[in-house]
Amino acid sequence: MATMANLPHPERADLNLTSVLFALSDPERLEIVRQLRSGPMDMAECSLSVPDMPKSTKSHLMKVLREAGVIRNEANGRGRRLILRSDDLEERFPGLLLAVVGASVGD
Amino acid sequence: MATMANLPHPERADLNLTSVLFALSDPERLEIVRQLRSGPMDMAECSLSVPDMPKSTKSHLMKVLREAGVIRNEANGRGRRLILRSDDLEERFPGLLLAVVGASVGD
DNA sequence: CCCATGGTTCAACTAAAGTCGAACCATGGC
């Protein structure tokens, strides 16, 4: 029924550039964002470079992205559905997301 | 004669996206970058939100930006000349700089 | 109803980043 814990998300107008940049400035978090580029994903599905990452650590990565307003984290059955906030980011920071996810990381 | 200490700068090809994003994810550093958008500046001229910032702290801000490849820091007489590496950034991460410096920060 | 699944939260710890005084160092001007 999708009634699990509703986590807080900042509103579009409250998105802060430096917070977004910080959230994107970590390779693991950036990788998550890239995977979400092609559409929502179940959290359990999204793979990271560290395959055996503890779930508390993974949850923390999501928290940073969510609190910066980069992703939404919604209850979905037993799991979580992750959604990139493309529209909100585009509105607040036009071109930023495209530049970031489109670029070659460099290492 | 401009022969003062030559600080190390990463080459264009070595620029790393997450390092650049991290360097830009601080309000003070972002402000410096914005001031450099309109051309090189003497380090002594660039004003920060904290007017009485110790010079060691200011120097550290510049170091982070320089080591990420965002700015050049060249000897210039008794002082230092700061130059935004627009071309290198545009080459490596097209559209990124424009999106970042063009955006409203949000707080 | 019970339990496995998939996740959040907390607390304790480690690691990384920021702050800033003090020492040092070129330069340009006198």
Place this chain on the structure above:
DNA sequence: GCCATGGTTCGACTTTAGTTGAACCATGGG
């Protein structure tokens, strides 16, 4: 030559961020 200027570097410290196990919790399935 000397000194004021404008900066870098170092070291010690504070602060912030990342990591993880353990406890907890909602859900869906049997």
